[in-house]
Amino acid sequence: MVRKNKIIIILISIAVIVGAFLIFYNIQNKSSQPPTISISEEEWDFGKIKEDERPVHIFTIKNTGREELIISRVxxxxxxxxxxxxxxxIRPGKSAELKVTFNPTGYNGLVKKDIYIESNDPQLPKAK
Incomplete structure (x- = not known):
């Protein structure tokens, strides 16, 4: 009976150690491969446009990480x-398109505006 209890205690101890190792490994593995946002251009120049024009540019947003990139706000x-x-x-290795349409009504001369992209990328949670 004592020997049976020792074997059970040893098996439970091994299971706890293996379980703890697997949990630690899984946490380490996930945190070392986060989603990573990559944007096709950092800026775009629409050039000279007329007030009645509505120029459009499509930016490509790619996830170069190994976990799903979640865009929470644009x-x-x-x-x-x-x-x-x-x-x-955006799944790992995949892309999405961000269509930006500019309305120049009321603007003259050089105009600079920013687009902000908030995501779960830990290195760049708010891209500009």
């Missing part, structure tokens, strides 16, 4: 730039 620094994202969730 916003413009003004109402003059409308945005439309093709997908909020």
């Amino acid at each position: 916003r413009s620094s003004c109402g003059c730039a409308a945005t439309m994202l093709s997908s909020d969730n």
